[in-house]
Amino acid sequence: MAEAHATAPVPAPASAAPSLHATRWIGFATIVIREYSRIVRIWGQTLVPSAVTAILYFVIFGSLIGRRVGQMGGFDYMQYIAPGLIMMSVITNSYGNSVSSFFGAKFGNHVEELLVSPLPNWIIVAGYATGGLVRGMMVGGVVTIVSLIFARLPVQHLGLIVAAVLLTSLIFSLGGFINAVFAKNFDQVNWIPAFVLTPLTYFGGVFYSVAMLPPWARALSHVNPILHMVNAFRYGFLGVSDVSVAGAFAIMGALVVALFIAALQLMNRGVGIRD
Amino acid sequence: MQALSIRGLTKTYRNGVQALRGVDLDVEQGDFFALLGPNGAGKTTLIGIITSLVNKTAGTASVFGYDLDRELERAKSCIGVVPQELNFNQFESPLTIVINQAGFYGIPRPVARARAEKYLRQLQLWDKRNGMARALSGGMKRRLMIARALMHEPRLLVLDEPTAGVDIEIRRSMWDFLNDINARGTTIILTTHYLEEAENLCRNIAIIDNGQIVERDRMSNLLRGLHTETFVLNLRVPVPAAPLVAGFPITLVDAQTIEVEVSKEQSLNGLFAQLAALGHEVQSMRNKVNRLEEVFMRLVEHKSAHG
Numbered sequence: 392m393a394e395a396h397a398t399a400p401v402p403a404p405a406s407a408a409p410s411l412h413a414t415r416w417i418g419f420a421t422i423v424i425r426e427y428s429r430i431v432r433i434w435g436q437t438l439v440p441s442a443v444t445a446i447l448y449f450v451i452f453g454s455l456i457g458r459r460v461g462q463m464g465g466f467d468y469m470q471y472i473a474p475g476l477i478m479m480s481v482i483t484n485s486y487g488n489s490v491s492s493f494f495g496a497k498f499g500n501h502v503e504e505l506l507v508s509p510l511p512n513w514i515i516v517a518g519y520a521t522g523g524l525v526r527g528m529m530v531g532g533v534v535t536i537v538s539l540i541f542a543r544l545p546v547q548h549l550g551l552i553v554a555a556v557l558l559t560s561l562i563f564s565l566g567g568f569i570n571a572v573f574a575k576n577f578d579q580v581n582w583i584p585a586f587v588l589t590p591l592t593y594f595g596g597v598f599y600s601v602a603m604l605p606p607w608a609r610a611l612s613h614v615n616p617i618l619h620m621v622n623a624f625r626y627g628f629l630g631v632s633d634v635s636v637a638g639a640f641a642i643m644g645a646l647v648v649a650l651f652i653a654a655l656q657l658m659n660r661g662v663g664i665r666d
Numbered sequence: 667m668q669a670l671s672i673r674g675l676t677k678t679y680r681n682g683v684q685a686l687r688g689v690d691l692d693v694e695q696g697d698f699f700a701l702l703g704p705n706g707a708g709k710t711t712l713i714g715i716i717t718s719l720v721n722k723t724a725g726t727a728s729v730f731g732y733d734l735d736r737e738l739e740r741a742k743s744c745i746g747v748v749p750q751e752l753n754f755n756q757f758e759s760p761l762t763i764v765i766n767q768a769g770f771y772g773i774p775r776p777v778a779r780a781r782a783e784k785y786l787r788q789l790q791l792w793d794k795r796n797g798m799a800r801a802l803s804g805g806m807k808r809r810l811m812i813a814r815a816l817m818h819e820p821r822l823l824v825l826d827e828p829t830a831g832v833d834i835e836i837r838r839s840m841w842d843f844l845n846d847i848n849a850r851g852t853t854i855i856l857t858t859h860y861l862e863e864a865e866n867l868c869r870n871i872a873i874i875d876n877g878q879i880v881e882r883d884r885m886s887n888l889l890r891g892l893h894t895e896t897f898v899l900n901l902r903v904p905v906p907a908a909p910l911v912a913g914f915p916i917t918l919v920d921a922q923t924i925e926v927e928v929s930k931e932q933s934l935n936g937l938f939a940q941l942a943a944l945g946h947e948v949q950s951m952r953n954k955v956n957r958l959e960e961v962f963m964r965l966v967e968h969k970s971a972h973g
Contacts, residue, residue: 411739414772421769428762500753504814507717508770509742665721 411509418510419518426492426522430529437488437526438533441480445534448476449541452598464600464631469542474625475597478559480534482592482617485527485560486584489519489567494574502664512658516568516651523564524557531556544628551636552627558643559620563588565650572654572663591617596625601633616642667730669695669822669853670716675725677711677877685711687877688725693855693870695730695821698848700868700885701857704966708877709857710750713826717747730821743771746820748811750827756800760791763799764814771818778817785813788843805836812840816847823847825856829863841867865889865958875966888961894929896954902947911940925954 409417430437449469457468464471496502505515538544546552566583574580595617601609612618619639626632632639658664670693677686685708693699703709714720716727718738727734732741754763761782768778786792789809794802802810808828815823825844829837837860844867848854858864864871864885871888873881881888904921914937915927926937941948 408743409772409774411772414739414743417772417774418770421766424769425762425766496755499755500751501755503719503749503753504767505770506719507742507745507747508767509739509772510770511739661721665719 414509415511415514418508419514419521422505422515422518423521423525426488426519427525429492430488430522430526437484438530441484441530442533442537445476445480445537448472449537453541464629466629466631467542470544470629471600471625472598473538473542473544474628475595475621477531477534477538478556478621478624479592479597481527481531481556481560482563482588482620483584484530485523486563486567486570486588488526489523489564490571490574490580490584491567492522493519493568493571494577494580497571497574497664506664513655516565516654516658519568520561520564520651520654523567524560527560527564528556531560545630546628547630548627550627552624554640555620555624555627555643558640558647559624562616562620562643562646562650565647565654568654569650569657572657574663591615594618596621596633616646619643667695668728669693669697670727670729670855672712672716672727673725675712675715675727676723677708677715677720678723685877686715686722686725689874689877689879691872691879691882693822693853695853696848696851697853697870698845698868699853699855700864700871701855701874702861702864702871702962703857703874707874709874710826712874713747713749713824713855713857717745717824718742743818744821745824746815746818746822747824748808748815748826748828750830752807752811754799754807754810754814756798758799759796760786760799760802760810760813761795763810764817767814768817773818781817781819782813785816789813790839805832808832809836809840812843820852822853822855825854825858827858828856829858829860837863861958861962871958873962873965881965885958889958894927895960897926897928897934897951898954899924899926899941899951900949902949905946909941909944909946911937911944914940 452472453469457472460468462468462471493502496505510518535544570580570583594612595615596612601612601618604612613634619634619642622632622634623636623639623643626636670691672689672691675686675689675691676684678684689708689712691712701709701712711720715722716729716734718734729741729744732738732744734741758766764782764786765775765778768781769775773781782795783792786795789812791802791806791809791813794806799807799810808830812825812828828844829840832840841863844854844856848867854867856864856868868885871881871883871885872879898919901922901924905918905924906921908916908918908924910916911926913932917925919925928934928937938948
């Protein structure tokens, strides 16, 4: 039978290969669409829990405890914590999406679909970061709607709100991606959220103003980047902040760039994905 | 033009295992090429480097003239790969899997949808397109990986044991499909443990052992180099001992089955004439092992014996 094919076959007419630019753009869009489809497909895991958690926070911290707290920063306690709660859900979900999706792709070996494709690593990183951003925005939107049931939210600086939430979401998407690159098992996927993100978020000014803290604790809090993100976001709504808003955006911008470069370097070196 | 050109390819893993030791290999455009070797010989590492899943230690490789170091995106656009292990998201549908894969190669969605229907139909998966991939049978999953690899219509298709664990009926239908694709111009590199598969499909062959190419030839030349073949003959009437036939070493397997070694200078007519003269009637005959298997074993054993 091998002899039957001794004559070299006629080459197939080359179908027009897409340009590199088109490949990158369509590839990027495909990663984002795939991430969006995943978020929607498992909505019970991705969208609902944060809404339920937000309702619980508003009922317990806002309605029950908040009445006794009184005003903070010149606003009702419920209004004061609402931006922080929205930001907390954005942080958790942006991180969670990238880490679970990319680690799942590694664990199930289907990360190879991307690695054998002609997409450059920066597109893969950008695609997953945008996937985390999409989930962060979707969940942030749901929690915002929940917030509006419990508190009236004024908008002082819409542009700052959008910029702060986008940058924060990107930062944690990229962080989740880097976590997934290093993770070798599901425990390592959960360590950072449990032992780093949660404490930083709770000490990041979501529920209180750092002005209430003693000087040493206030100074220590300023090292926590989440404090700057939450306050920049809150400033957009309420016009009050415990930190310099310009400084907060500088920190966020620097973190996005630094984490993107770090993620790209890891991909280029093949850490956790190529031997 | 060379579909694949490799020079001095070396891979040493972090644990010190040297999987490839300076491999040189050329595969012509349009070829159906077999890359064979025992387990751990370096086949999957070689394919891993070509498809960017493994970082090489040294050497160069180019695909249709695109160097993997300098023009990686162009080179990867030319390659479709069907890996040994299942590597798709088992929780997605076959249709989603193949359309997404096309997207990773820059194929617009409308074109991808049309191709998805074409290839899923050709591989008898169209009826299963909307279910979860994990519900597919083993053979269907293998065919899904072939459909996925073809979505960007690659010029070079790399198949790493594509029919492993697939029943013979499906395997043969996959052979027909692959032959058809090759006849339409796609270069195919196949690794397989089914040597009958390589013998039936491939025109050229390389055998890799211990990280080195130990043989590279046309399939027909390699098989011609086989000096002896062992045939299994079934006799109509039982015999108490192996018949004594001049020039043909015969061993008795059971009362009605004998094995005969025939060198390529000898004629089977002579064997049958002598058996007939002794009163033995041959009912049926087959090769003891596949011819390529015999060549393969001799090459690999020879190299092992000589270090």
